[in-house]
Amino acid sequence: MEILETILIFIQNQILGMKWLNEFLGNILSGLGIDLNTRLGGSIQFFIYDVIKITILLCVLIFIISYIQSYFPPERSKKILGKFHGIWANIISALLGTVTPFCSCSSIPLFIGFSSAGLPLGVTFSFLISSPMVDIGSLLLLMSIFGAKIAFAYVIIGLVIAVIGGTLIEKLHMEKYVEDFIQNASHVDIDSPTLTRKDRIQYAKDQVMETFKKVFPYIIIGVGIGALIHNWIPESWVEGILGSKNPFGVILATLIGVPMYADIFGTIPVAEALLAKGAQLGTILAFMMAATTLSLPSMIMLKKAIKPKLLTLFVAICVIGIIIVGYLFNVFHAFLI
Template sequence: MTPFCSCSSIPLFIGFTSAGLPLGVTFSFLISSPMVDLGSLVLLMSIFGAKIAIAYVIIGLVIAVIGGTIIEKLHMEKYVENFIMNASAVDINSPTLTRKERVIYAKDQVVETFKKVFPYILIGVGIGAIIHNWIPESWIESVLGGDNPFGVILATIVGIPMYADIFGTIPVAEALLAKGALLGTVLSFMMGVTTLSLPSIIMLKKAVKPQLLTLFIAICTVGIILVGYLFNIFSFLLI
C-alpha cells in the first residue's frame, strides 16, 4: 500500500523495529514496500496487461512473506544494531510524562537516529545518482536482450547498482521487452533495482550487522532469480 522506494523504506523499517515490531514483520515490509504498490499495479496493467501485473504483485508479496518468515524463524534480532533495539526502551515512569515531554522525547529519538543514518543517506543517494548516469539504457538492452540463458542473473546483477522506484524501472522494462528480452528477465531487473539497490544496501548496513544484511541480500537475490526463470518458463500463460 505504501509508495516508498528502497531508501525511503529504511527509516520506516528502523522506526518499526525500534517500536518493538517483530523483525520478520519489518523485513517483510522492507521487501514489499519498494517492490510493489497500488500505483505500480495500475501502471503495470496499462503497459503489460492485467495478467502480468497481477502476477508480478503476487510474486513480490510471496518473496516478502517468505523472506520475513525465514528471518523470523532464524531469530536474527541480535544482528540489529544496538541503537535501534535500545530505542524502544522507555523509562518506567514514562506513563506519567506530559504530552509536551513525550514530544520532546520523540524529537530527541528522531535527532539521534537521524545523525546516525544521515551520512549514509548522502553517500547512498550520491552513489546511486552517479551510477544511474553511467549505465545507459542502450547498454542494458544490448546485454539483456535476446534469449541469453544467463539473462535473469545478469538482469538482477545489473539492476542492483541502479537507484529507482518501481515507476522509474517501468519505462526501461518496456524498452527491454521491445528489444526482445524475456519477460522473466525484465521482471528480475525491476525487482533487483527496486529491492536491492546499492544505495539502500549502504544505508541498511548502518542499521543491521553484516550477518543479517548478507541473509537479507541472499534471500532477495535467490527469490528474484527463481522468479525470473519461472516467468521465462511459464510466460506463455501470461501473454
C-alpha cells in the first residue's frame, strides 16, 4: 500500500505537477541574478513554470483525448445514445461528454446536432453540461494541483450535476422552448468512415494544433492572473473574500465565474494561486465549474438554439448545482486533502 501511495505521489508531483521543472527554472533564474524571494522574481518563476507545464499537459492530453474521440464521431454518438432510455440515457450522454470538446462554445454545435437528430432534450442537456465541465483532461490536470481524491470527486460530482440537470429538464417537458429550426431540421444518418490508425493520429495532431491556437491566449491570461494573485495580492485579502470567514464565498466565486470565458486549462493556474493564498477548496472548484460551463459567449450561442425560458432554467440548474457542490467540498475539505 505504501509503495502504491509513493507511486501516486510521484505521478502527481513529478509527472503531472512537474515539480522538477519548477526547481530547474528556479536554478536558471537564480543563475541569471533574479531574486526569487521578491514579488517580481516569484511572479516570473510562477509565470514561466505554469505556462510551460500547462502547455505540455495541454498538448499531450488533447492528443490522447482526441485519439479516443476519433472513435466517437457525432453519428456514432447519436446511435449509441439512441439505444438507451430513461436515466441511463442521461448517464451515457454525460459520459460521452467526457471525450468531446474542451469548452462550452464548441459543445453547442454537437448539442444542436443531437437535438436535431431527435434525441430526448434532457439527454442532450446532460451532454451539454458534462462536455465542458468534465473531461479526461480535467481529471489529470486537477490531479496535478489537488491530488487524486479531489480530482475524482470533482469529475464524479460534475457527472452527477449533468445527469440530474438533464433529467430535470426532461421531466419538465421543455421541448416547446427549443427553436423551430432545430425541431424541424431534417437529418440523414451517415455511417462514419473507417479510420486507420494513421488517420486517427493525424486527426489527433490536427486537434492539438487547433485547440492550442484557440486555448493558448487564455492560458497566458490565466497564468498572468495566477501570478498576480500568488505574489502580489495579500493572503489576508483572499482569505477574507474566499476563505472560511465569508459564508457567501462560494456564491461570489460562482457569480464571478459565470460571465467569464475559460476552459479547464485557463482556470487551473488561477485555482492553484487561490489555493496557495488560503481560499477554500469548494469555493475554488465552484469558480472553475462556473467559468468552464457557463460563459457569456456560449450563452449567446445557445440563445440562438433555445428560447429564453429554457435558457434561464439551464443556467439556474447549473448555478444552483455548482453552489451546492462548492459548499459540500468546503464541508468535506479535511477528508479530501
